[in-house]
Amino acid sequence: MLDGIPxxxxxxxxxxxxxxxxxxxGLLVPRKVLLDKEKESERWRKAYEAERDARALSDxxxxxxxxxxxxxxxxxxxxxxxxxxxxxxxxxxxxxxVPMAK
Numbered sequence: 001m002l003d004g005i006p007x008x009x010x011x012x013x014x015x016x017x018x019x020x021x022x023x024x025x026g027l028l029v030p031r032k033v034l035l036d037k038e039k040e041s042e043r044w045r046k047a048y049e050a051e052r053d054a055r056a057l058s059d060x061x062x063x064x065x066x067x068x069x070x071x072x073x074x075x076x077x078x079x080x081x082x083x084x085x086x087x088x089x090x091x092x093x094x095x096x097x098v099p100m101a102k
Contacts, residue, residue, distance in 0.1 A: 006013070022028035 010018075019028065
């Protein structure tokens, strides 16, 4: 790594100055700080993955609940509308719901 660099000819003050500059620029950090950052990074990665899995489960449950609501509405609409009134007496969801695409 230090091939071709005459490190032995530098004075101790110059080497100390180089080390101080490396610390100030953040290129030289203590091992403990580096290990702490790696642990923190791993903890955040695991938290992100857990949140992503929980979001996927929530989305799947929401889709199932919406399908159940549609089925329940169709059942109630068929039960409440008599044979003389026809299949649907109103739009699904009532007058205050966003119309469904057919």
